[in-house]
Every structure is written in structure tokens, then in C-alpha cells.
Amino acid sequence: MKVKLLKENSRNMLAMAIDDSKDNTVIYLHGVSKKTNEPQWYESKGLFTKSTALNYFYAGEYTCVFAQGLTKSTVTDWV
Numbered sequence: 478m479k480v481k482l483l484k485e486n487s488r489n490m491l492a493m494a495i496d497d498s499k500d501n502t503v504i505y506l507h508g509v510s511k512k513t514n515e516p517q518w519y520e521s522k523g524l525f526t527k528s529t530a531l532n533y534f535y536a537g538e539y540t541c542v543f544a545q546g547l548t549k550s551t552v553t554d555w556v
Contacts, residue, residue, distance in 0.1 A: 478505075478555050483537055492556045493539045495530040502530050504542050507556050520550040 480494045494505040501524040508517045523545035525533070533541045 479531075479534060480555055481534055481537060482556075483539055486539075488539075490539050493534060493537070493542075494555050495525075495527075495534050497527060497531065500527050501525065502527060504530055504533065504539075505550055505552060505555065506539055506542055506547065507553075516553075518550040518553040519547045520552065522546040522548055 478494050479497045480492055482492050483490055488508065489511055490506050490508040492507040494507075496502045503520040503523070504525060506519040508519070509515070510517055519542070521542040525541075533539075
């Protein structure tokens with residue numbers, strides 16, 4: 478799992494990650510609730526090719542996940 482810490486942003490997303498051992502991967506996001514300050518874990522609903530996921534990852538483009546939709550993730554504690 479490749480993990481990248483994100484710059485401060487309005488959505489309270491702290492980090493993103495991809496599984497670069499696979500040809501296709503979801504993009505994982507970790508954030509903090511604005512209301513409760515509790516940690517939150519998400520993943521994209523769609524798969525990204527490894528190449529595309531790496532491009533988004535290195536650019537810190539976490540918002541790409543919102544285009545495909547996101548869901549709560551069972552993959553947690555990777556930060």
C-alpha cells in the first residue's frame with residue numbers, strides 16, 4: 478500500500494492510498510469528521526488502472542474519487 482499525506486483541504490481529507498501491487502485498484506481516503514472529529518475511512522466505488530491511480534496519487538488528486546463515488550471502507554488504519 479502506497480500512502481500519501483494530503484495538504485490541508487476543505488473536506489478534511491488527511492491521506493490517500495492505493496494498492497500498487499495490483500493492476501487495478503480502488504483509491505482509499507482517510508479523513509476526519511467535521512462534526513465529531515472521528516476518523517473516517519473511504520474507498521472509491523470504481524477501480525482505477527494502476528497507471529491512473531499512480532498519477533492521481535502523486536498529484537495528490539483525492540477529488541478524483543468523488544467522480545466515481547465513494548463508500549465506507551473496511552480497509553482502515555493504513556496511516
